[in-house]
Amino acid sequence: MAQNVSQPETQPEKSKNMVPWGERFSYSLSDFACNLSFQMVGTYLMIFYTDTFGISAAAVGTLFLVARIIDAFDGPFWGIMIDHTHTRWGKSRPYWLWFSIPFAVFCVLVFTTPNLSLTGKLVWAYITYIGVDVTYSAVNIPITSILPSLTSNPQERVTLSTIRQFMGTAGNTIITGVTLGAVALLGGGSTTSKRGWFLWALIIGILVVIIFAIVFKNTKERVQTKSSRKSIPIKTSLKALKRNWPWAIIIFINFIYWLGMQSRSQVTVYFFKYNMHNTQLASLVLSLQLVSLVAVVLTPMTSKAIGKRNTMLGGMILAVIGQLLLSVGATHLSVGMIIFATLVGYMGTGFVSGLIAVMLADAVDYGEWKNGVRAEGIVTSFSSFSAKLGMGIGGAITGWILSATGYVANHTQDATALHGIEMNYIWVPLIGFGLSAVSLAFYKVDKVEKQMLNDLAIKHARENAEDAAENEK
Numbered sequence: 001m002a003q004n005v006s007q008p009e010t011q012p013e014k015s016k017n018m019v020p021w022g023e024r025f026s027y028s029l030s031d032f033a034c035n036l037s038f039q040m041v042g043t044y045l046m047i048f049y050t051d052t053f054g055i056s057a058a059a060v061g062t063l064f065l066v067a068r069i070i071d072a073f074d075g076p077f078w079g080i081m082i083d084h085t086h087t088r089w090g091k092s093r094p095y096w097l098w099f100s101i102p103f104a105v106f107c108v109l110v111f112t113t114p115n116l117s118l119t120g121k122l123v124w125a126y127i128t129y130i131g132v133d134v135t136y137s138a139v140n141i142p143i144t145s146i147l148p149s150l151t152s153n154p155q156e157r158v159t160l161s162t163i164r165q166f167m168g169t170a171g172n173t174i175i176t177g178v179t180l181g182a183v184a185l186l187g188g189g190s191t192t193s194k195r196g197w198f199l200w201a202l203i204i205g206i207l208v209v210i211i212f213a214i215v216f217k218n219t220k221e222r223v224q225t226k227s228s229r230k231s232i233p234i235k236t237s238l239k240a241l242k243r244n245w246p247w248a249i250i251i252f253i254n255f256i257y258w259l260g261m262q263s264r265s266q267v268t269v270y271f272f273k274y275n276m277h278n279t280q281l282a283s284l285v286l287s288l289q290l291v292s293l294v295a296v297v298l299t300p301m302t303s304k305a306i307g308k309r310n311t312m313l314g315g316m317i318l319a320v321i322g323q324l325l326l327s328v329g330a331t332h333l334s335v336g337m338i339i340f341a342t343l344v345g346y347m348g349t350g351f352v353s354g355l356i357a358v359m360l361a362d363a364v365d366y367g368e369w370k371n372g373v374r375a376e377g378i379v380t381s382f383s384s385f386s387a388k389l390g391m392g393i394g395g396a397i398t399g400w401i402l403s404a405t406g407y408v409a410n411h412t413q414d415a416t417a418l419h420g421i422e423m424n425y426i427w428v429p430l431i432g433f434g435l436s437a438v439s440l441a442f443y444k445v446d447k448v449e450k451q452m453l454n455d456l457a458i459k460h461a462r463e464n465a466e467d468a469a470e471n472e473k
Contacts, residue, residue: 061399
């Protein structure tokens, strides 16, 4: 009996669950829009606060930690909201319609500099920064939560995530590469211009709203299961996490990986401004993220050949090697070695970033397989929680190390302060990448994926048949 039920579900699986190219591209634009705006915040907000808005590095570090801890808990909140959402547009898509404009508004406000006292500046920074984070979760979590609903084909998920990551990396590269030049152009030649930062943030905010409108219009939630067609109680949705070890491992990796990435990205401009005495070189090095697109394009092929776990593990190892080479370049102030090390590191992170969302989608399947509960929202939302907590701690570590080593904004730094910048740029990310690689040794989903998908296909076919029979009564 089971064999007869499974045939119509598994036989046409590849053709039935392929996503059209127009929809693939539209889905990828979601991460492009997020990275245009949020990477601008992640890469440049700290130096904007210290060198333009006039907040101390220690205060900024504390702000980042407190705000991220508060904001980290909104991830599960949005996940629960998605699991409770049931509209004619689906469960995840509506959030792009509802929250893209508030997100864009906060992205502008966070780079706005009202004339306030130091206390007033801190209050403004806390409100706008938390606002950016909360509204970012509202538009970003659905990007991951919708993936299991776009297709049940595991290789198609890798393809979708790869295209999404390609465009996300493109957005990241564009924004980090051109921002300093754009701020200077709009601000009369100065990279610390308040007017320049505001106008550039305004332009990006408008683009974000337009792009998310396109994403909303052109995507479709086509994988419908019995549980996805109704709201799931919180107590029930949490059962999807029980004994879900693949989910726990990926969430930890997401935390420690982004802790390291945030530490490095926030201090990049500091490193080239003060250690290398060449601020423009920062834009060049950040633009080298384009090389990660090569790894992103290769990800579907490598994951098909050696598995998703091994592909990500190889990327983490390359990232560790890149950081070690970077330490050599920093010691000798060798621009050539720093560029080579950066290229190696970006190749590694290119293999990593595109697979996190795919492996979380697999965790959705694993939770249903083990526990009988399919909860896309709560399972994937913890990626936001872990990433934001990691970024918050990474940002706090950056600010505290800069403060402890005597950093003074817009002044020549002494040897201790330069060493503090170097610690953030090289060693904190190295620890994050190394621990992530070790964690992957315990990830075993690739070995059971075929059986898991086959069992779920039979289950979904049976449920759909039962629902059809019930509707005919």
